[in-house]
Amino acid sequence: MTIDILDSEHEQVLFCHDEASGLRAIIAIHSTALGPALGGTRFHPYVDTAAAVDDVLNLSRGMTYKAALAGLDLGGGKAVILGDPHTGKSEALLRAYGRFVESLGGRYVTACDVGTTSFDMDVIARECSHVTGRTVAHGGAGDSSVLTAYGVFQGMRAAAEATWGTTSLQGRRVGVVGVGKVGRHLVGHLVSDGADVVVTDVWQPALERVRDEFPSVAVVASAAAMLDESLDVYAPCALGGALDDEVVDRLTAEVVCGAANNQLAHPGIEKALEGRGILYAPDYCVNAGGLIQVADEFEGFSFERAQQQASGIFDTTRAVFEAARSDSVPPAVAADRLAERRIREIGRLRSVWLPH
Template identity: 75%
Template sequence: MSQTPAPDLFDLSRDHEQVVFCQDAATGLKAVVAIHSTALGPALGGTRFHPYATTDEAVQDALNLSRSMSYKAALAGLDLGGGKAVIIGDPHTLKSEALLRAYGRFVQSLGGRYLTACDVGTYSEDMDHVARECSYVTGRTVAHGGAGDSSVLTAFGVFQGMRASAEVTWGSPTLAGRTVGIAGVGKVGRHLTGLLIEDGASVVVTDVYQPAVERLRTEFPQVTVVESTDRLVATPLDVYAPCALGHALTDEVVAVLSARIVCGAANNQLAHPGVEKSLADRGILYAPDYCVNSGGLIQVADELDGFSFERAHQRASGIFETTRRVFDLAAADGVPPAVAADRLAERRMHEVGRLRGIWLNPSS
């Protein structure tokens, strides 16, 4: 009987510095921590708690997300590298204080190479539990000296990216009078809805989690709700904002999308290499995800210096100019914005990382 060969983890993670598997039988913890790069500083990235179908799927997600965190931190001008952790399981049934504390002990064992925070399926209160066993935790509750909910500035940063995209597309940095479709109205999507309505936009939303939809209806009764993402992308839109899980921009979605702009909070939105060109060919301006969704990273990173919301908010407002820089470079080099963003991030990782390496290792 033939067998499918197991994936070569060294090959899968060849551009990563370290991948760690964590397991605690007593609590049911199974986690993967991926450190992509520490060229600019310790790797900072959230902990995603999700019921992955297979371990391979969880590993691949950790690798993809940690890589994007390196690029996100570099483009945001932070002295941080990129990492990400995933905990395998349903957070609604598996999450417990004991599991989170066991996870904290594993993060502590990495000695500060990886700093954790919140992500899909984890919250500031969870980080307080992790921090009872670990010194390398950000995104904690305000009561424990943290920044609290990082989705506030994530949404603000996406909104700044939308404003920059609107200026390039329509000549004015506002969404007033435009129709914006948001897929996923959990933490970030809900805050983004408020910012858009305040700016004068019409908002159409969808989410697979009905309690999130009902909460949004209560807070913003003027929003329009559709039953699925397929229905949303087929709706006449000016802007499409993927704010749920990754790989939202498939060939099928791009083929039916009416929006002139794609700008959302989800990580790793491009389903495969080449989608960015398909978007450009259809005249759709894509604001690279890790460029516009870096507000949350900026917020939790500010905790490392003693959190100031005003300072973090001011830094996150710079996402507008960063997005414009990406679009300007894309136009100058004749490449899609996703390629231009990569070039800017890679340039900083190479130049600053090289100089940092010389200072840390003067004999090399």
């Protein structure tokens, strides 16, 4: 196994191992040009270490662009814990992980992600002061999936405006792949707006919960079956790499807008989407609501203030589409250019952020 960490553009990658608790984790700091690197901790049963490294490097890079495009004074980082969160999570493991985060002195600030919760952040915070997304009882913002879903919905409204001339999803058929924490909240926004929603998920309890909460929602057996549906909007809300060549070839939707990170399976997919006339709302643009929510904790959390800022995702997404049209490039390229411009223009004079 060869992992070319030193060939990456990341500032720092930390491998963490605690024998007593069984912790195996990786923390990746992509950039601190705009401030400390904030990004969630993903707890996932990766097939091997190489897969975990690949994921954490891609996710942390995405966080840099997400924070920059959202107008936050934060850099990009991410962490992954290798293992099954349903069977491998323990207080000892989380506290050991917290000590590794603390050792970075504030260069990396952690939060929730797939496989971790606000309650886990409370445990990590017993060993570490660089934690956001804590429970409301401990002064935190609580579940960041609330504003993540809200932001995706705002991005979808902007995509609807660009495609059909209206910001409403009423009467549009929207396929949501993955109805976990974020997907379930997104379904709620769509149903309230009058959309015709169809969902799928690999975890049956998630589907049952959505079906109980929203009886009008239709269910299909799998992500592959979703591609056979006649859709207006395709919303990937599970893990990354959802948009590969086969998916793009089979999509019936005119818009792709979802909560999953790193949706494009490889470079060039954005051009394939454009070639088929499908408008892609860049993932890190529309799913920044959760980052906005946990970042607000730095000022003493106010849900109203964070929601107001997350509402701006509509205007940011609209600006991405306008830049794409103006420059004759796919929206994914336009989003990257806008983020990179802010990093260049607003980035601090020092290339590496160090705690004061």
